[in-house]
Amino acid sequence: MILLETLLYIIKNGKVLLIRKKRGLGAGYFNGVGGKVEDNEDVNNAAIRECIEEIGVKPRGLKWMGLLEFWNYDNNAIESIHFVHVFTASDYNGEPRESDEAEPLWFNINEIPFNSMWEDDSLWLPLILSGRRIYGRFIFNKWRMISHEVHSICT
Numbered sequence: 001m002i003l004l005e006t007l008l009y010i011i012k013n014g015k016v017l018l019i020r021k022k023r024g025l026g027a028g029y030f031n032g033v034g035g036k037v038e039d040n041e042d043v044n045n046a047a048i049r050e051c052i053e054e055i056g057v058k059p060r061g062l063k064w065m066g067l068l069e070f071w072n073y074d075n076n077a078i079e080s081i082h083f084v085h086v087f088t089a090s091d092y093n094g095e096p097r098e099s100d101e102a103e104p105l106w107f108n109i110n111e112i113p114f115n116s117m118w119e120d121d122s123l124w125l126p127l128i129l130s131g132r133r134i135y136g137r138f139i140f141n142k143w144r145m146i147s148h149e150v151h152s153i154c155t
């Protein structure tokens with residue numbers, strides 16, 4: 001199964017808006033807003049749609065910040081490959097609100113709750129939050145990370 005997905009981080013006044021995911025893959029973890037890109041949708045519009053659906057705000061000032069690959073194995077068999085386009089946004093319209101998918105919460109940029117996030121996040125999210133564009137590839141077995149690589153994208 002190959003999936004095309006998005007992640008979006010709204011960064012404003014030295015804080016980043018994360019969600020506590022309430023259901024599905026990664027439930028209980030903090031993450032950016034995001035999810036699967038739909039048919040006939042580009043990745044920018046998917047990132048905007050997921051943000052509106054999950055926390056009720058329309059992000060503004062979107063910047064493409066990189067591509068992450070998550071390869072998940074179940075022992076020797078590939079279970080899923082996720083190609084995830086990552087964005088930041090500098091502002092938004094509306095007021096963040098909870099949905100059945102997500103609870104939005106602001107964190108200081110230097111107080112990200114990495115202990116309650118996907119294991120890979122601490123390897124790349126600080127780079128994105130400092131304005132670097134990146135490519136990352138993370139290999140998991142049953143969603144436990146077994147190897148990784150992270151590179152800055154030359155601009």
Ligand SMILES: Nc1ncnc2c1[nH]c(=O)n2[C@H]1C[C@H](O)[C@@H](COP(=O)(O)OP(=O)(O)OP(=O)(O)O)O1
Nearest residue numbers: 005006007024025026034035036070082084118120
């Ligand atoms: N390992 C890792 N680190 C950080 N982020 C993620 C992962 N694996 C992941 O899947 N993700 C991200 C990528 C996506 O943004 C979400 C998963 O999206 P999901 O909730 O499955 O997609 P939706 O389209 O919102 O879900 P449904 O509507 O189908 O329930 O996690």
